[in-house]
Amino acid sequence: MTIAYETWLKVKFLISRKLTFITLQIVILLSFLMRIGFLVTNSNTPIIKLLENSKDLIVNNFIITLLIDLSLTFLWLFYRRLPRVKGKEIGIIFAIANDTEYIKDKIKKDFIEQVLEQIRKIGLDIKIHVLSEYHTEKLLRNHSLLLRYHRKTNARFILVGKARVRVHKKKDAYAIELNESVMHGNINNELRRELIEDMLSIFPRISMINLEEEFTGFQLTSNIFSFGSLYIIGLSLLYSNRIKEAYEIHRRVLFYPITVAQKFLSARIDKIKNSTKQIIIEEIRLQVYEEYNKDDRIDFKKIGSLISEAECLNHENYNLFTLQAIYYFKVKDLEKSFAALHKASRVSDGDYTWIYSEAFLYGYVGELDKAYTCYKKGFRHNAVKNVHIQCEDFILDVLEEEPEKYQLNYCLGLLYYFHHNDFVLAKERFEKFIEQGMKSGEYDRYIEFARNYIEEIESSE
Known part of the structure; x- marks a missing residue:
């Protein structure tokens, strides 16, 4: 059954290619001409008179051929269409190939929909789309197309991979193999390397879910992917200078609810949350400087609120102390400004x-x-x-x-x-x-x- 299904995927992929589509168009046109030719060769009537007498038949044949052609074109375009995330909306795209329709249904209901539900629970409006089998196979064959797909779909995050049933520790299990790609602004090589390292540390290359414990397994897998993808999306927004959006997403990552069943992932989750604290402080710093550089009146109440939030996150952060010093100077509390700089001197490295x-x-x-x-x-x-x-x-x-x-x-x-x-x-x-x-x-x-x-x-x- 697996071999048959994989063969069918290859056939569908072939059908979706432009060359095959053009060939089918030519075949439809030739079939119409052949019907006309058959009508002419099987009649003793002169051609001109025959065409005049068979005018309605020819027109009907032409209309039928045209309708078939248009239907085929519509279906071809529909099958090849790509979802598009509007404007500055944030989107995640899944491109996961499956062995069987049953696995496809499990991935959709127990993984993708769970990711969407977890994201919505924390109040974020992130669009999630699933690519067709044609585009999924295309990406699996050539990962270098990911950048093009980011541009065409405007998706911030793309997950590409395969899901199949395999034997794991002498038991049947779902093997979900995923690769991640994130869209971001121009960054230097060091930041790009850090982003790649973060993605590798968060997302397992292969997730094994025992069929006997599939409900819990899919729940855990969807949770870690929704949690991790939000963290990475926030970073990509920060690197794209969309600081306020990055800040809002990372705040939600920080307070992301962890269930009892996820405790065994606590080390990985704690690491992400600790990194998130440092990133939020940086995002607060950038927002404060942006506020200071405004042409109109500075909102010191907003700055004070941001700094108070940063103080709750980390009491030994160099950037936080320098921010405090500037803020307290601006509100003319010079004693606190000096105190903040004294703290900064202790952690300045x-x-x-x-x-x-x-x-x-x-x-x-x-x-x-x-x-x-x-x-x-x-x-x-x-x-x-x-x-x-x-x-x-x-x-x-x-x-x-x-x-x-x-x-x-x-x-x-x-x-x-x-x-x-x-x-x-x-x-x-x-x-x-x-x-x-x-x-x-x-x-x-x-x-x-x-x-x-x-x-x-x-x-x-």
Whole structure:
């Protein structure tokens, strides 16, 4: 029966090919011409008169031929059609070949529909489609077509594989062999490698389900696939810069309900959930920065809510602490901002980006000695690329909003002088600091330092 079914699949695949379809079209046309030729050769009547007398018969034959041709064309197109996920909707496509109609029905009801049900339970509207046997066989024969199928269907995630009955540990079992493909934006090789490693660690290449325990087996398999596919889809959305959608999906992954029957998978599930926590914090960070960079009014309530959520997820995350520092500065809780940077310094792992923020804060509160010490330390150590430019832009924005914090011109001068060697801009900022400091009668010591820097710049010109 298995051999017969596989043979039938090959026949159906052959029938669906363009060349076979064109051949059938030619055969239909030739059959029509042959009927006309048979009518002519079996009559002694002159051809012209015969055609005139048989006009209705010829027309009827032509209409029948045309209807057959159109029906065949419609069925051919229908069988070859591909589902299409609309716009920015998220879609999963299954392309699973089966040995028998019974297995096909089991896969549909106990696996695919279970995956859909699990996804809907956590409140996500994700479209699920099943490819026809023609397209399934096509993908199984050539996995390199997956990218083309992603583009044609606009599906975010495609599962391709086979399901069959095999003997496993001396018992009959369903063997479900699947390969996964996910659509994402342009990413570097390191991220692509991490994504592949995540997929390999989440999804088993072959799932064996004993026929005697098929209900529980399919339930567990569908759960791990729905759980894992959401995690991977969220990553692909993040890499495609669809941050809010990725964040919403990963939040649901984090709180995905685990049944008692799934406890033996707890190690794998815990690993995914721990990774999800770190990813959510990154997604929160990106949303917060996006909020800060808005042209209109910043929603600090939203930022505070996001940061509070991040705090609940992980208390030892470097990015979280730097986010807290920025947020608390924006709401003018400087004590908490300093405390967040102190925490960041403990988990920085050699990244001294945090110290530039601390230098800024010291400059903001007027402790220029400490600001200088922090900047000099930062210049000697590693930090995120372009952090100095970000610091300069941030200070300029603060000066525009709070011109009374003119001492920040001294901080800008230090950045231009020591890090960029841009002596023109350094001199300009030191002069502004001196001018405003002389008027207010503050920072006499640092005014003297600024004058010394200007003298050094002028002597080197």
